[in-house]
Amino acid sequence: MKVETLKVDGAALTIHLNGPDWDGAPAATIGNVSFKVPKAGRELLQKALVRIRDAGFDRVLGPMAGDTWHSYRFVSESDGSPAFLMEPANRAHEPLIFAAAGFEPVARYFSARMALEKCDPAPLPAPADFTVETWDGNEPEVLFQEVFALSCVAFADNAFYTPIPESVFLGMYRPVIPLLKRELIFFARRPDGTLAGFLFAIPNYAEGLETKTVILKTYASFVPGAGRHMVHACHAKARAMGYETVIHALIQDNNRSADRSRKEGGEVFRRYELLGLKWDV
Structure with a gap:
């Protein structure tokens, strides 16, 4: 058993x-x-x-x-x-x-929330080691295969991490595919095109289809600065799309994402x- x-x-x-x-x-x-x-x-x-x-x-x-x-x-x-x-x-x-x-x-x-009008007021300097791009909306299976491969490496040292088969991961996320907005999914890529990071955000459809809140669900990167640039790009794109609030979701208290959320003024509403x-x- x-x-x-x-x-x-x-x-x-x-x-x-x-x-x-x-x-x-x-x-x-x-x-x-x-x-x-x-x-x-x-x-x-x-x-x-x-x-x-x-x-x-x-x-x-x-x-x-x-x-x-x-x-x-x-x-x-x-x-x-x-x-x-x-x-x-x-x-x-x-x-x-x-x-x-x-x-x-x-x-x-x-989890913390922030008003998007207060996020990232200044543009970041252009990085030299990677570029940030949004998902093109094509081949969602390939998207999640890339995300899975990077996640397995990026999260392997996390407490209580256990590997799972790719097929199980894809089965978990297939039901989410119709809800995705390609503009809110970001990749950081090295000059040779290899994946250096990803960020996954999704509208808070729990509030309905016309929600004004976007959830920054998870992100990971291997290149210093890539996480910060992807978060900045996500905030800016969500603002431009008419969203008013971002949720920094389910962050462990003592990791780098927690420090970034606190420094940016995220207001904790759930523990x-x-x-x-x-x-x-």
Whole structure:
């Protein structure tokens, strides 16, 4: 058994026995948490923990549906604004049930919003080692193959990273293809044409088709300065397209993107936590 779904009246979760390493040892994960009834959730979580210990694991992460490519993290603080597109969401009592079972935060994240009229007032100097271009809108499969290849390298050193097959990644993003706007997808390319970075942004369709908010979902780069230039280009293009607000989404507290968002004046409106539990370690 690698993945098992547990259900009772009022609660459900999945157990994943192929989770990432945590401090040098394999961890199980608990994902797809839905505790409509708190008492049922508490009892089901305890049942899951027994299953995980019996399987030989001494540590577990949650919520995480197996890896960080899929849904993970609880909302820990919020200003009460509606969830944006592809944002994790949970009932307020669900992280409390995990905490009562002994789970503690092992990683923290935030989302921040900014008025686009205040972003990047001055143009950046032209880079020498790369150029920034938007996606041409053709061959979306090729687009995501390039993004996947770069992501596997760029994120490999991140905490709790686990590789996945390209086919799984493409299956996750195919449903998003009709929602894409090519003007909000950027590549940084070296002079020889090889990919040095990418940025993926998407309108916040959770607000409707006429949304005035764009989500800067993720970006990565290998060349110093490429990330900053792609973010600047994204802000400028979104402004020109009539968007009014940008969301810097799901940023880990201690990485470079977090520093950049803070320096640019991003206002945090949501915080998230990934929780973990160790036994006899």
